[in-house]
Amino acid sequence: MNLTRREVKGRYTQSLFGIGWAIAQPLATMAVFTLVFSRLGKIPSGGVPYPLFAYCALVPWFFFSNSVNSGTLSLITYRNIVTKTYFPREIVPLAQVCSRLVDLAASAALYALLMVYYGVGVGRWGLLLPFFFLMLVLFTIGVTLVTSSVNVFYRDVNPVVQIGLQLWMYLTPVAYPLSAAPERYRVFYMLNPLTAIVEGFRSSLVFGRPPDWQLVGISIAMIVALLGGALVMFKRMDKYFADVI
Amino acid sequence: MSSDIAIRLEQVTKRYRTGRSRTIVDLVASGVDQLRGRSIEVHSTTRGRIDGTISALRDVSFEAPTGTGLGIIGRNGAGKTTLLKLISRVTWPTSGTVRVAGHAVSLIELGAGFHPELTGRENVYLGGGLFGLTRREIDRHFDDIVSFADVARLIDTPMKRYSSGLYARLGFSVAIYSRPDIVLVDEVLSVGDAAFRRRALEALRRLIAEGKTVLFISHDMWNVRRLCSDILWMEDGGVRAYGPAGEIAERYMNEVNIEALANQATALQSHRGGTGEVRYRTVDLVDEAGAPTGMLAAGATLIVRTAYHAGQPVERPVFQVAIVDVDTGLVITTATSRIGDSPDLVSGDGVIECRFTRLPLRPRQYVLRLSITDQHQLASYDVVTAGPRFAVTGQGGGVESLADEEDGLVSLPFEFTHRTP
Numbered sequence: 001m002n003l004t005r006r007e008v009k010g011r012y013t014q015s016l017f018g019i020g021w022a023i024a025q026p027l028a029t030m031a032v033f034t035l036v037f038s039r040l041g042k043i044p045s046g047g048v049p050y051p052l053f054a055y056c057a058l059v060p061w062f063f064f065s066n067s068v069n070s071g072t073l074s075l076i077t078y079r080n081i082v083t084k085t086y087f088p089r090e091i092v093p094l095a096q097v098c099s100r101l102v103d104l105a106a107s108a109a110l111y112a113l114l115m116v117y118y119g120v121g122v123g124r125w126g127l128l129l130p131f132f133f134l135m136l137v138l139f140t141i142g143v144t145l146v147t148s149s150v151n152v153f154y155r156d157v158n159p160v161v162q163i164g165l166q167l168w169m170y171l172t173p174v175a176y177p178l179s180a181a182p183e184r185y186r187v188f189y190m191l192n193p194l195t196a197i198v199e200g201f202r203s204s205l206v207f208g209r210p211p212d213w214q215l216v217g218i219s220i221a222m223i224v225a226l227l228g229g230a231l232v233m234f235k236r237m238d239k240y241f242a243d244v245i
Numbered sequence: 246m247s248s249d250i251a252i253r254l255e256q257v258t259k260r261y262r263t264g265r266s267r268t269i270v271d272l273v274a275s276g277v278d279q280l281r282g283r284s285i286e287v288h289s290t291t292r293g294r295i296d297g298t299i300s301a302l303r304d305v306s307f308e309a310p311t312g313t314g315l316g317i318i319g320r321n322g323a324g325k326t327t328l329l330k331l332i333s334r335v336t337w338p339t340s341g342t343v344r345v346a347g348h349a350v351s352l353i354e355l356g357a358g359f360h361p362e363l364t365g366r367e368n369v370y371l372g373g374g375l376f377g378l379t380r381r382e383i384d385r386h387f388d389d390i391v392s393f394a395d396v397a398r399l400i401d402t403p404m405k406r407y408s409s410g411l412y413a414r415l416g417f418s419v420a421i422y423s424r425p426d427i428v429l430v431d432e433v434l435s436v437g438d439a440a441f442r443r444r445a446l447e448a449l450r451r452l453i454a455e456g457k458t459v460l461f462i463s464h465d466m467w468n469v470r471r472l473c474s475d476i477l478w479m480e481d482g483g484v485r486a487y488g489p490a491g492e493i494a495e496r497y498m499n500e501v502n503i504e505a506l507a508n509q510a511t512a513l514q515s516h517r518g519g520t521g522e523v524r525y526r527t528v529d530l531v532d533e534a535g536a537p538t539g540m541l542a543a544g545a546t547l548i549v550r551t552a553y554h555a556g557q558p559v560e561r562p563v564f565q566v567a568i569v570d571v572d573t574g575l576v577i578t579t580a581t582s583r584i585g586d587s588p589d590l591v592s593g594d595g596v597i598e599c600r601f602t603r604l605p606l607r608p609r610q611y612v613l614r615l616s617i618t619d620q621h622q623l624a625s626y627d628v629v630t631a632g633p634r635f636a637v638t639g640q641g642g643g644v645e646s647l648a649d650e651e652d653g654l655v656s657l658p659f660e661f662t663h664r665t666p
Contacts, residue, residue, distance in 0.1 A: 084357040085375060086334040086349070239337040242330065243261060 007099035022103035023110050025066075026058040033058075033175050043176045048206050049118045055111055056206050057174040057198045060136050063104045064143075064194065065165045071096040071144030072151050072161045079245045089238040090231075093148040097140055115205075123208030132200035132211075139193050139223045145230035149237045152245050172198055178212075193219040193226075250346065251427055251458040252309040252332055257341035259302040259327055301327040303482040304341075309475075311346070312456040314449070316469035316490060318497055319479035325462045328479065329429045332460065347426025347458075350376055352417065359416065361405035365396055368404055369419055376423035386422045393444065394418035414441055421448045428452060431462045439573065446472060466494045467609050498610075498636055499540065518628035523555040523562050523591060523617045525627055530613075530635050540636045543608060543656060547635070549599040551615065553627075558592040561620035566599040571610045571634075576654055582620065605656045606637045 030051055037043040038050035045053035071093045075082055078092050115122070151157035172194045173181060181189055189195045196212070196219035203211045302324045309315045317325045330336045331343050333351035358375040359368040369390055373383040383390075391397050394414040396407075404412060420428070428449065449459050449472055463469050469476065469490065476493035478486040486493050532538045533546045541547055549566050564587070567578040579599055581587040588595070613632035618625050 080357045081375065083330075083335060085351055087375065242336040 004095045004098040007095055008102050019102070019106050022106040026055060026062050026107050027110065029058055029062075030055045037175045044180060046177055046179075046207060048120065052114055052118050052120060052206060053177075053202065054175060055114060056202050057172075059104065059107045059111060060132075060197055060201050061169060061172065061174050061194070062107070063100050063136065064140050065169065066103065067097045067100045067140045068143050068147060068161060068165060070100075071140075072147040072158050074144075075148050075152050075241060076155075076245060082245055083242045089241055090145065090234055093144045094141065096148075097137070097144055101137075111205075120206065121208075122205060125204045125208050125210060128200065128204040128211065132197055132204065135193070135200070135219065135223055136197045138227055139197065139219075142223065142226040142230045145234045146226075149234045149241075152237070152241050168192075168194070174198055177202075190215055190218055191222070193222050195219070249311050250308050250344075251311040251313075252307075252346070252460070253342075253344045254308075254328075254331075255306050255342045255344075257302055257305045257331065257338045257343055258300060259324075259331060259336070260298040260300050260339045262298055300482050302331070302338075305482070305484055306341075307477060307484060307487055309458055309460065311458055312453065313475060314453045314459045314461060314473035316473035316476040316494075317460060317462045317479060318464070318466070318469060318476055318494075319485070323479040324482040325479050326431055327482075329431055329460060329462065332427070333429050345427065348377065349427040349429060350420050350423055350425035351429040352420050352431060357416070359404055359412065362403055364403055365391075365400040365407070365415055368415065369400075372416065372419040373423060376420060376425070378423050390415075390418045390422050393421070393448070395441070410438065410441075417445055421445075421452070425457065427458045427460070429460045432464070442468075466498055470494050495638060498638070518630070519617065519625040521626065522557055522559050523553055523626040525615055525617070525629060526552045526554050526594075528613065528615060528629070528632050530633055539634070540638055541604065543606065543637050544603050547601045547604050549601075549613060549615075551597050551599075552594065553591070553597060553617065554594050555591045558590055559619075559626065560590050561587055562591055562626060563587055563618045563620060563622055564597045564599075565616045565618065567614040568601075568606070569612050569614050570654055571612055573654065576606070576611065580622070582622070587620070604637065607654055607656055608637045609654065610634060610636045 033054045034051050037054070038045065043050070070077075074092045074096045075089070081087075082089065082092065147157055147161050151161075169175075171188070172192060173189070178186075178189060178195060178199050196215045200211045200216060203209050305324070305328070317328065319325055327336075329351060331338055332345055333349050334343075334345070335351065358372045360371065363371065369387065370380065370383050373390075374380075378386075391400055394411070394417070396411055396415055399407065399411065404415075407415070430449065446468060449461070453459050453472070459472065461469060461472055473490045475488065476486075476490045476497075477484060478493055478497055486496065529550045530538055531548045531550055532541060533548070535548075538547075551564070551566075553564075555562075563580050563582040565578060565580040568576045570576050581597070612634045613629075615627075615629040615632050616625055617627040
């Protein structure tokens with residue numbers, strides 16, 4: 001908890017806009033996407049304003065990718081603490097994920113403004129939002145635990161993660177709806193828990209309709225398996241962190 | 246584990262890998278080597294060894310009872326810090342068991358958890374949290390923490406503006422107030438000024454008096470003996486000796502001093518200055534009987550016997566001998582000129598003796614500084630900045646004999662009188 005505060009405060013001190021930068025990132029990407037995909041690429045957004053459609057997916061996406069990005073390096077960034085004091089090591093990557101929740105909250109606040117601007121309301125399916133939010137956080141934690149711990153032993157993980165995240169965004173229906181993805185690749189989309197999460201955010205917030213339950217079911221199973229495996233793996237490796245870091 | 250044992254190590258061994266880490270180039274290269282039938286060693290010699298381990302600790306066993314100050318001494322690389330890391334659970338033993346009863350706080354590096362962009366105030370809360378304090382507990386101790394570290398003036402300044410001494414002081418202060426059961430201190434008292442060092446030692450002493458256990462790594466025997474009732478002497482990853490502080494410290498100092506004395510001849514060569522018309526050739530420390538000595542009991546007589554050589558006749562040179570305390574600085578200077586016994590003219594070889602009768606120094610390590618100057622003490626013919634060292638030992642030693650009523654550098658006879666009007 002304290003590490004989270006440290007991380008958030010440290011990130012935005014000596015910066016003029018402070019937390020404003022947390023909003024700038026999805027906002028700028030939304031603008032680019034609107035231009036490239038909606039205006040030029042004529043990507044369908046299912047009858048809702050495309051900026052809203054994209055932004056709704058970009059908020060959870062950036063939470064995920066920023067968390068994994070800084071989380072992967074976290075144990076090395078905090079090597080001072082890791083090699084000098086004892087505490088449960090999973091706190092370090094967890095604090096990274098938690099600190100991104102602040103960014104998420106800020107960008108979500110802007111989303112609320114966008115909804116007012118476009119005159120889109122939230123229906124009863126919006127009640128499912130906390131549920132998808134939970135899926136998002138748990139999945140992010142699972143991935144971060146794996147990448148951060150392996151990165152202690154092999155620094156190759158970081159560049160792999162950097163590149164992987166780039167590709168992953170386009171392999172997740174962030175800029176386009178899942179329905180626009182070719183039918184034969186659909187199975188790969190189903191194996192990507194972020195598909196269900198992003199689509200879930202959209203269906204509950206933008207469209208106000210029930211999510212694809214089959215997709216959600218598969219994702220939950222995968223997230224639980226990933227998180228369990230990641231925790232076991234992390235606890236197995238953490239006693240060697242201080243020696244190899 | 247019974248409740249009166251705070252720390253118990255049983256046959257603990259810790260090995261570290263040496264050499265650089267394996268890269269994909271090594272994998273490919275070793276594959277190629279295998280195809281070409283070359284041995285791995287060829288590759289290793291050109292690119293540096295990958296394999297190999299080093300035993301930082303070998304088969305270490307000891308127990309530390311609750312409520313004691315345990316000093317850990319030994320030369321660099323003896324395994325002292327590895328020992329603390331194992332006890333603080335930062336790292337794990339390769340084999341053997343480490344048992345620790347209670348909450349151990351490690352002061353291996355002070356302020357390790359601090360964020361330089363945050364203010365001192367924010368970092369107190371951050372650091373306190375890392376040591377397991379709740380916000381409320383920190384609120385309650387906040388003023389004490391700040392006043393102990395003496396940083397009230399800068400508490401709302403980002404810590405990147407702090408000096409390293411201030412940084413460490415605040416770190417120490419936070420750690421002390423986190424009320425640990427076991428405190429691990431690794432040579433951290435070398436930072437900060439004398440006043441802070443003194444306060445820090447007091448705080449550690451208070452913790453011991455309250456029944457906490459303090460493990461204290463230091464090269465400063467003086468501080469170790471003031472704080473610790475027992476000493477663990479580490480050597481080459483093993484326990485060389487473990488026992489009462491006074492006894493072990495004395496043995497250790499003996500060995501260090503013998504070694505230092507053996508290097509004395511070379512010591513005169515370094516840290517040398519002056520124009521060279523007259524130079525010291527040898528500097529010997531002898532006792533009243535004329536026997537060489539490097540350690541003397543408090544109150545004994547010390548004779549500094551120097552042999553000089555003047556390459557040319559020099560008129561009225563002044564020979565100076567100063568005693569310097571290794572930690573705090575100059576104790577006393579003496580010069581032949583003061584008593585009017587400077588030789589009128591020196592040429593060739595001669596011997597100058599400076600006699601300190603009943604040296605009133607407290608048990609510490611001292612170093613001699615010697616020089617030869619002209620009669621006005623303006624030009625230096627010879628300067629030996631770091632001359633021979635000697636140590637003054639206490640009677641028996643141990644914490645009791647070094648209590649506060651007799652602290653400081655010199656022993657002076659004193660008496661108090663008490664009157665009420």
